[in-house]
Amino acid sequence: MTTTTRNRKLSPDELDSFGRELDEVRARAVAQLGQRDADYIRRIVAAVRWTGLGGRLALMIGAIGGAFVSGLLIPAWIVGVLLLALSKILENMELGHNVMHGQYDWMRDPHLDGKTYEWDIVATGDNWRKTHNYQHHTWTNVRGMDDDIGYGLLRLFPEQRWRPFYLFQPIVAVIFAVLFEWGVAIQDLRLGRWWYGKISNAQMRKNFRPVGRKMARQLIKDYLFFPLLAGPFFLPVLLGNIVANVLRNLWTYTVIFCGHFTADAETFAKESVKNESRGHWYLRQLRGSSNLTGGRLMDLMTGNLSHQIEHHFFPDIPAHRYAAMAVDVRAICARYGQHYNTGSLPRQFGQVVWRILRHALPSRPPVKRARLARSSA
Amino acid sequence: MSARPRPASTRLPARSDSPFRRLARPWLSPRVFDFWASRLHPTWSWERPLARIVERRAESADAVTLVLRPNRHWHGCRPGQHLNVSAEIDGCRVTRSYSPTGLPGRDRRVAITVKAVDGGKLSRHLCERAKVGDVLDLGPAFGDMQLDENAAAPRLFLAAGSGITPLIALTRALAARGMPAPLSLLYWARKREQLCFVDELRSYAAAHPRFQLRFLLTGEAADAADEGQGRIDAAQLATIADLADREVYACGPGGFVDEARALLAARTVSFQAEAFSPPPRTQEDLDGTVEITLAASARTVTVARGQSLLGALEAQGLKLASGCRMGICNTCACGKRSGSTRHLHTGDAQHEPVSALRLCVNSATSDLVLDL
Numbered sequence A: 001m002t003t004t005t006r007n008r009k010l011s012p013d014e015l016d017s018f019g020r021e022l023d024e025v026r027a028r029a030v031a032q033l034g035q036r037d038a039d040y041i042r043r044i045v046a047a048v049r050w051t052g053l054g055g056r057l058a059l060m061i062g063a064i065g066g067a068f069v070s071g072l073l074i075p076a077w078i079v080g081v082l083l084l085a086l087s088k089i090l091e092n093m094e095l096g097h098n099v100m101h102g103q104y105d106w107m108r109d110p111h112l113d114g115k116t117y118e119w120d121i122v123a124t125g126d127n128w129r130k131t132h133n134y135q136h137h138t139w140t141n142v143r144g145m146d147d148d149i150g151y152g153l154l155r156l157f158p159e160q161r162w163r164p165f166y167l168f169q170p171i172v173a174v175i176f177a178v179l180f181e182w183g184v185a186i187q188d189l190r191l192g193r194w195w196y197g198k199i200s201n202a203q204m205r206k207n208f209r210p211v212g213r214k215m216a217r218q219l220i221k222d223y224l225f226f227p228l229l230a231g232p233f234f235l236p237v238l239l240g241n242i243v244a245n246v247l248r249n250l251w252t253y254t255v256i257f258c259g260h261f262t263a264d265a266e267t268f269a270k271e272s273v274k275n276e277s278r279g280h281w282y283l284r285q286l287r288g289s290s291n292l293t294g295g296r297l298m299d300l301m302t303g304n305l306s307h308q309i310e311h312h313f314f315p316d317i318p319a320h321r322y323a324a325m326a327v328d329v330r331a332i333c334a335r336y337g338q339h340y341n342t343g344s345l346p347r348q349f350g351q352v353v354w355r356i357l358r359h360a361l362p363s364r365p366p367v368k369r370a371r372l373a374r375s376s377a
Numbered sequence B: 001m002s003a004r005p006r007p008a009s010t011r012l013p014a015r016s017d018s019p020f021r022r023l024a025r026p027w028l029s030p031r032v033f034d035f036w037a038s039r040l041h042p043t044w045s046w047e048r049p050l051a052r053i054v055e056r057r058a059e060s061a062d063a064v065t066l067v068l069r070p071n072r073h074w075h076g077c078r079p080g081q082h083l084n085v086s087a088e089i090d091g092c093r094v095t096r097s098y099s100p101t102g103l104p105g106r107d108r109r110v111a112i113t114v115k116a117v118d119g120g121k122l123s124r125h126l127c128e129r130a131k132v133g134d135v136l137d138l139g140p141a142f143g144d145m146q147l148d149e150n151a152a153a154p155r156l157f158l159a160a161g162s163g164i165t166p167l168i169a170l171t172r173a174l175a176a177r178g179m180p181a182p183l184s185l186l187y188w189a190r191k192r193e194q195l196c197f198v199d200e201l202r203s204y205a206a207a208h209p210r211f212q213l214r215f216l217l218t219g220e221a222a223d224a225a226d227e228g229q230g231r232i233d234a235a236q237l238a239t240i241a242d243l244a245d246r247e248v249y250a251c252g253p254g255g256f257v258d259e260a261r262a263l264l265a266a267r268t269v270s271f272q273a274e275a276f277s278p279p280p281r282t283q284e285d286l287d288g289t290v291e292i293t294l295a296a297s298a299r300t301v302t303v304a305r306g307q308s309l310l311g312a313l314e315a316q317g318l319k320l321a322s323g324c325r326m327g328i329c330n331t332c333a334c335g336k337r338s339g340s341t342r343h344l345h346t347g348d349a350q351h352e353p354v355s356a357l358r359l360c361v362n363s364a365t366s367d368l369v370l371d372l
């Protein structure tokens, strides 16, 4: 693990008690799980369904009604798109992401079961449970183990080897943001490895089958079925669905990139996670994650990934509890002299954009600076 | 009143899917369908067997009977069988098995009789808080205690406490057929006020000379003619005519069933019994081994207590899905039908059935049944 001046180096004993104190925060939350959490997630389910229904109705009214009543199309279309995007964002973040982490498994409600939940994006839940729940959460920001570092597409850290392809990175990043759900969908297919012949065609066909099925289903639902309900006036509905999906993509991309690729976020070498203690694991999660400030609305719209640090510490605790847990977590981090990375959305996203631009060009890890800092400390 | 679930050998056949449902399945998420359907009617669902409480009445001093109206996804139950009933308590679905006391006739209603058990989560909830209109989840029927339809053999029913529930269903079924063979029912309770179905049983006794009924009290004196006193023993059983020809059905707490078996199993035509599951252990030792039944693959393995279940099962040669192996990714989670486990980090004990037990961070503290 690299040491920066913002973090105090912890002795093994300190690491252990650091881990223990965080375990206690977790235990306190677990002890409180109950009706309040069940009511909360059911309210989210209801919000997703009603805004989804409202959005689709508004688009339909705009498309069909707009053909007869002038001036109806545009406002109804805008309302429809916004409601549908809101529904999809809530479903993606606060519902799908959190349920698939198993945050509500304790309820034993088959509809909120982390192992079987299937969300409303083109990526299959099964692939995501592997790339995200397992690879990303276990190996957060470990180079070569956490594919979420640049998704095999972007160079965000100087430790990643530079290639001329990265000169196009600013454009690639924008395209990736617009098509984010498609990127997540093909992440587990590892097209790169297939391209270089490390995965056979037959294997690729097998891996692709469930992904292709999910993609087809999403395409037919949003871009065929619902538009065709409007009959000859399908075009505004089709456009509305496209825009709603793109809005959702842009938003989730923004939130997720702010979670791990801000200026102070660190990456780690594979060696650093061998025989990692629990305290050490917590520390790595802390240094690889960053929060967003912004209050309840921000928490809701990000599925509480505004508390990325707490999410990485406690991925299976119902996320609406992170805000309260963060008070303890911050105090613990302060006591152990660890930097708690948080900031407003514009500030954090600005840092992400800077990383994307900066590391498109050759850059070198700040080895010297770190060494200097350590020797002068 | 909760019995240990048996393998589903006697499950009723599932009804085949309608063509509409088959066609719609890939496109319609049950999650979405159920959300909207349940706005219209509390038990409408794409595929989940749900039932609404339509009536509740006191059955004894500490038991209630709940009459349930299941939706069309529930496929019925035979007398003497059990089914899993779940209710949501403090946000969490709690499941126990009950033996229906009233079975679906033309009105498709099913009744369960629930005795409030000390510290029993679901039984207390159902006895004290569940009200008409509440919705419960139903599981498929299971259990082997059923009447041999053809035999007109004389029978002996032994019930203790809530062990009466499967036996009242069998008694009713026989009464409805005019008691085709001699039937004796011995029914133990601590106090008179804890007996259920007393009037109904007495009316059967009055109507059918072949039905012999005896209430046995262990905690107070007998005074009615059909009452006796004391725990199960040879003297009580000696009052049964042609005991050796009887088919015996016994149901009650573990100790009672063991006693009945010791007294009768070698002396009668047949002996069927069902014992309630033992209470969860509180004092578990970390050494020794436990048996793990893998329900889906019909295997049983013996593993060491106190070891992570994932590691223990893998050591048995099982290939299991796993990821982080530290309790965060949920990959290894699988359903636990029964038995007790302990979380390796927190030490938390879990005695309830759960839908997703993380095998990598839990150890077995008793025999387990897993959905593997």
Ligand code: FES
Pocket: B321, B322, B323, B324, B325, B326, B327, B328, B329, B330, B331, B332, B333, B358, B359, B360, B361
């Ligand atoms: S293997 Fe990740 S939770 Fe068990």
